[in-house]
Amino acid sequence: MHSLFVSALFFQTIFIFPTSYAANCKPRAISLPFKSNVLVNRAQARGVSWQIGSPNAQTIALFPSASYNDTYLYGATGLCATNVTLEKCTTFRGGLFNGAQSESDTVGASIKHPYDDATASWTTDKVVLQDSADKSIDLGSHEFGLRAGTSHEYVNKGELGLGKNSTFLSALSSGQKIASSTYSFFWGTDAAISDNPRNGSLTLGGYDQALVGDAKNTTTKFTRNNWRCREGMIVELTGLALQSEGGGTQNIMDETETMQACVVPTLSSVLTLPTQYWNKTADLMGAKLSPLNGGFSGALFYHLASVRPNTATFNGNLSITINKALTITIPNKQLIFDEPYIAPNGLIMRNKDWKNIPIVRYTDLDQNMPRLGGMFLSSAYLMVNHDKDEFTISGVQETPAAQKLVGIDTTNSCIANVEGGTTAVPEPSTPASHSSSDSKALSGGAIAGIVVGILALIALIAGIAFLAWRRRKIPANVQYKAELAASHDGVALVENDRARVVEKYGYSVSELYAGQRTGELPGHASEYVVELDGRSKPAEAPVYGAERDFLMTERR
Structure with a gap:
């Protein structure tokens, strides 16, 4: 059952009673930033940060998974192809955990946990979280899986498991960090696509009232028996339209048409749609697919629509209506953007020669269903309550505000503002003003300051020289972009094969056991695994071990 104003979850009460209404109410909640994290390769990867191991903690950036109960990450090899640099692989995987470098690491068995259907080598180690106020939260020794085979592209x-029987949520509850099996997620705006990024957040045990304000929302019961949506979060798409800059509306779906869609926060896309709806969207936008790689983007935001820049001129927005109750608007800046890629040194760059539209298209109607991905949650807010077996989607406030955490106490059936849960928004810095009399003469302190400044300048020049020497062996961005441009012109890399790659379910497919081999790639595929920038349009960009074999089997 759907409701325009949330009735059974937790919004309705907090709008009326913003503080505790029960004497024994003991809500607890924490908020973790979903942002760019600096990895060991000095590049950045977006996700929820885990600091793992000791004495020197290793930073791993994780995506929140609504289907997994356990947490899975990648080990020291990253399961990357041999001709992919370690720096690039590290960024692509959000960091690589090396148990050999942790004194507190305990290795367990290599088994498959039945519900997750994922084979991994189980490891227990110290895990520390950093909340939105930059305070450390010690999770203690926590078990997680190092993948024995890749997930899907x-x-x-x-992936940080937040399913109904999440071991992560259980650990937080046992440690009295949260008082309910609830979480809320806001994707934010990724620095990979925008010069004005906005941090997202994963709130555990409640939600952030400052993000939702008085926005409309809709609540839906979980659907646990649909194999095409293991997340269990199915909504009805009751409207899909383009809003022109002048205010006109062009419908992508007929006004009487509806589609079921699965909410999958781990996907780096806004929508996954049958090809017929993409075709209509492209026609209305005037967008033309790139001629290579089947019109798909590279591996960082895998399989998004890649279009020619001279046809990416649509200036309007995309509106998505859910359950006939809530319309979410995806602004133009998040609808069309330069294609991001990972350079050999691990840094995320942008390729202005191709534009991405965050829509994935598919033709296999029996095996797939429409999906709302993580980028949809740049303009919407997801709130999950496993205790009541329901979830809520709300609009978000466009202007960032100071965080205001609301905790949920399931035991006492109450909600309340969390003590100390408000984090102040830093004020913009203002240049200091100086009176004219301050510059009439140099004091002894000013002279000393000049000397210090000169010494700092010398140190800076020396540092720049050192970095230039250190990076001699890393190709310059301009150099490899020129090389890729040459390979891009007139070379169609297995375009037909790429068009037939089928996304399975919107969550990780069944894992391939380590060492399992199901097929071989044609010789040309590995030739183009070097770049992820979408300009060279790699045949598989990148293709990783068992994942590569799986795709080849599917194509056959």
Whole structure:
């Protein structure tokens, strides 16, 4: 059952009673930033940060998984192809955990946990979280899996399990960090696609009232028996339209048409749609697919629509209506953007020669269903309550505000503002003003300051020289972009094969056991695994071990 104003979850009460209404109410909640994290290769990867191991903690960036109960990440090899640099692989996977470098690491068995259907080598180690106020939260020794085989190409990073029987949520509850099996997620705006990024957040045990304000919302019961949506979060798409800059509306779906869609927060896309709806969207936008790689983007945001820049001129927005109750608008800046890629040194760059539209298209109607991905949650807010077996989607406030955590106490059936849960928004810095009399003469302190400044300048020049020497062996961005441009012109890399790659379910497919071999790639595929930038349009960009074999089997 759907409701315009949330009735059974937790919004309705908090709008009326913003503080505790029960004497014994003991809500607890924490909020973790979903943002760019600096990895060991000094590049950045977006996700929820785990600091793992001791004495020197290793940073791993994870995507929140609504289907997994356990947490899975990648080990020291990253399961990357041999001709992919370690730096690039590290960024692609959101960090690589090396148990040999942790004194607190305990290795367990290599088994498959039945519900997750994922084979991994189980490891227990110290885990520390950093909340949105930059305070450390010690999770203690926590078990997680190091993948024995890759997931699928649509989710390239490790995944933080938040399913109904989540071991992570259980650990937080046992440690009295949260008081309910609830979480809320906001994707934010990725620095990979925008010069004005916005941090997202994963709130555990409640939600952030500052993000939702008085926005409309809709609540839906979980659907646990649909094999095409293991997340269990199915909504009805009751409207899909393009809003022109002048205010006109062009419908992608007929006004009487509806489609079921699965909410999959781990996907780096806004929508996954049958090809017929993509075709209509492209026609209305005037967008033309790139001639290579089947019109798909590279591996960082895998399989998004890649279009020619001169046809990416649509200036309007995309509106998505859910359950006939809530319309979410995807602004133009998140609808069309330069294609991001990972350079050999691990840094995420943008390729202005191709534009991406965050829509994935598919033709296998029996095996797939429409999906709302993580980028949809740049303009919407997801709130999950496993205790009541329901979830809510709300609009979000466009202007960032100070965080205001609301905790949920399931035991006492109450909600309340969390003590100390408000984090102040830093004020913008203002240049200091100086009176004219301050510059009339140099004092002894000013002279000393000049000397210090000169010494700092010398140190800076020396540092720049050192970095230039250190990076001599890493190709310059301009150099390899020129090389890729040459390979891009007039070379169609197995375009037909790429068009037939089928996304399975929107969550990780069944894992391939380590060492399992199901097929061989044609010789040309590995030739183009070097770049992820979408300009060279790699045949498999990148293709990783068993994942590569799986795809080849599917194509056959």
